Amino acid sequence: MLISSAFAQTAPAASGGGDSALLSMLPLVLMFVVLYFLMIRPQMKRQKEQRAMIDALQKGDEVVTIGGVLGKIVDMGETYMTLEVREGQMQIERGAVSRVLPKGTVK
Numbered sequence: 001m002l003i004s005s006a007f008a009q010t011a012p013a014a015s016g017g018g019d020s021a022l023l024s025m026l027p028l029v030l031m032f033v034v035l036y037f038l039m040i041r042p043q044m045k046r047q048k049e050q051r052a053m054i055d056a057l058q059k060g061d062e063v064v065t066i067g068g069v070l071g072k073i074v075d076m077g078e079t080y081m082t083l084e085v086r087e088g089q090m091q092i093e094r095g096a097v098s099r100v101l102p103k104g105t106v107k
Contacts, residue, residue, distance in 0.1 A: 062101040070106050
């Protein structure tokens with residue numbers, strides 16, 4: 001007739017396969033675990049180290065800013081610090097320090 005036999009058939013009975021649902025979720029869970037250990041955890045560790053370095057800054061430390069400016073800390077506040085650079089002084093935000101240099105590096 002006009003309706004094919006495939007449309008006229010009934011749907012197969014649903015199986016009680018709770019295991020198949022867990023197995024289909026397993027790749028997503030594994031991908032999240034791998035993502036956590038390869039990307040999220042190391043990034044959190046770097047942020048923690050950066051925060052500890054910024055909190056430990058003191059007057060007299062020689063630093064490099066994220067812009068590449070070398071200077072010696074001459075004054076510090078809660079959020080800003082003053083760097084002595086070759087051409088004078090400049091005020092920067094504490095979070096703009098990328099690393100601390102050994103003493104005697106900046107002349």
